[in-house]
Amino acid sequence: MSERFTVSVEPALAQDFDDFIKRKGYSNRSEAVRDLIRGALAKERLSPEQDGACVGVLSYMYDHHERELSKRLTQTHHAHYNLTVTTLHMHLDHDMCVESVLLKGTARDVQAFAESVMARPGIRHGQLHRIPLEHALDPGPAATPAHQHHHES
Numbered sequence: 001m002s003e004r005f006t007v008s009v010e011p012a013l014a015q016d017f018d019d020f021i022k023r024k025g026y027s028n029r030s031e032a033v034r035d036l037i038r039g040a041l042a043k044e045r046l047s048p049e050q051d052g053a054c055v056g057v058l059s060y061m062y063d064h065h066e067r068e069l070s071k072r073l074t075q076t077h078h079a080h081y082n083l084t085v086t087t088l089h090m091h092l093d094h095d096m097c098v099e100s101v102l103l104k105g106t107a108r109d110v111q112a113f114a115e116s117v118m119a120r121p122g123i124r125h126g127q128l129h130r131i132p133l134e135h136a137l138d139p140g141p142a143a144t145p146a147h148q149h150h151h152e153s
């Protein structure tokens with residue numbers, strides 16, 4: 001079920017929007033408006049103020065001969081094992097590696113982790129893409145309070 005609403009805009013803005021729709025390849029105005037709304041809501045959910053749950057895709061390239069870099073990267077990933085879900089590693093050629101890391105956590109934690117990796121000397125073309133999640137993170141079994149045992153003293 002869709003909800004319909006009418007939006008009034010001045011002719012020049014409507015023209016610019018139709019040009020935008022054509023350039024982006026949207027089939028109609030509704031699809032374009034839906035994407036813009038989703039984009040605006042996502043931006044807000046990922047803002048530091050809201051700090052919503054998200055999935056992050058972090059990718060970068062590095063030279064595995066670079067002193068200590070591979071080791072430090074592994075240490076960073078282990079230090080944040082609660083954020084890093086999985087890592088895909090490609091040996092691009094004799095020297096270069098490309099990694100894509102899937103992250104899950106709050107917008108702020110994911111951003112901070114990605115920045116700490118991307119800022120490392122030797123890391124090239126670092127880029128993070130965050131996708132907001134509708135609901136708060138499931139804390140998982142580890143965060144569930146343990147069953148309270150009663151010990152006789």
Ligand code: NI
Binds near residue numbers: 064092096
């Ligand atoms: Ni490699």
